[in-house]
Amino acid sequence: MKPDLSNRKKALTEFMAGGLLAFTMFLAVGLTVLAAYLSKDVDLSNHVELSNYVETPDNVGISNSVDLSNLSDIVENLIGLEGTWAIDEAPEELEEPLDSDEELSSPLPYPSEFNTLGGEIVRKTYSYSETSTVVSLPGGGMLRNSTDIDTEYLLEQAEKDVDFTIEVDSDEPQVLIIHTHTTESYEPYARTSYDDTFNSRTTDLDKSVVAVGDEIAEALEAAGIAVIHDTELYDYPQYTGAYDRSTVAIEAYLEEYPSIKIVIDVHRDAIESDGVRYAPICEIDGETAAQVMIIVGCLNVPNYRYNLRFAAKLQSKLETDYPGLTRPILFTERNYNQELTHASILIEVGSSANAIEEAIYAGRLVGMGLSELLSS
8 A cells, every 4th residue: 555645754854943933932932041141240330220121122033922021030940030130121230348448539520621542322111011020000110129129119119109298398308319329420522432541430410419419409499498509528438338438428318407308318229231331311301411310229228119109109200201211110139228218219310421411400300300299
């Protein structure tokens, strides 16, 4: 009897098709794993902390017949990448204890001229999609959870009201603005490359994060909310131990002015990889602003949930009023002196690659949003 070649051919075709699909899936997973692994190899020379969000190329073709929408989460769980941080959401703030061997810094004047011998500056607007660790807040904006604390619990806390009331038109200060890394500075204008001899720190406060704090303070005062803006240099002439020094200052303020409800530590980010620096930007009312990121810590912060509630309200207000201004709140295992009140947050306004005017504009927007939130 003749063998049924048509059935064998059909079976062989099905087998090869199945194998090809398996190979394609294996290749896609392998490339994703490789990309995720390589994304960890970043420049930490500017003490950049890294977040968990990883962008995927727009030109990767994936068959519509296979649902790979959660592939990145699956791969993260398989290879243990859950909790790693990628370059595009990079809070730079490390809490370095005092190093008694650290040499005192020499003066940090802002340069009068800038060379173009450094690497490229990439200006881009960061946007985010939901994952297992990046979730939308009910009122607007997003939250990125980099801890082992249940994300659903954090969302429940984010929906709750704050436990303090701001007294408008009071002579007693309600808000304290401080800069633990006071000398963090920006580019003089929007540039395509950076000066390789400038470390993006200066004691010229009108070029540093202090100028951003001025904008926030001015908006609060205009709304009748009394504020203290501390411009003391906590990271100069020594960088290490800055948080220890700012802790002492905050405690002193709280003892002298128990009316203070909110403490905001204003910084700027440092997003850099392979010699390329990134400036997070957005357009608000036809003007370019630096994107901002609120950070809430939970390490040795027993009442972190109160800080999170305040941060979520501010995040939602800013994102509702100025879509695209915010990157997700970063909830992380850090301290940042946030155990001292029930409304202590850190705000990253732009990065070292942003123009100073972009950061100042962002500070003005944050100030207006915050003052409206506290006045309502």
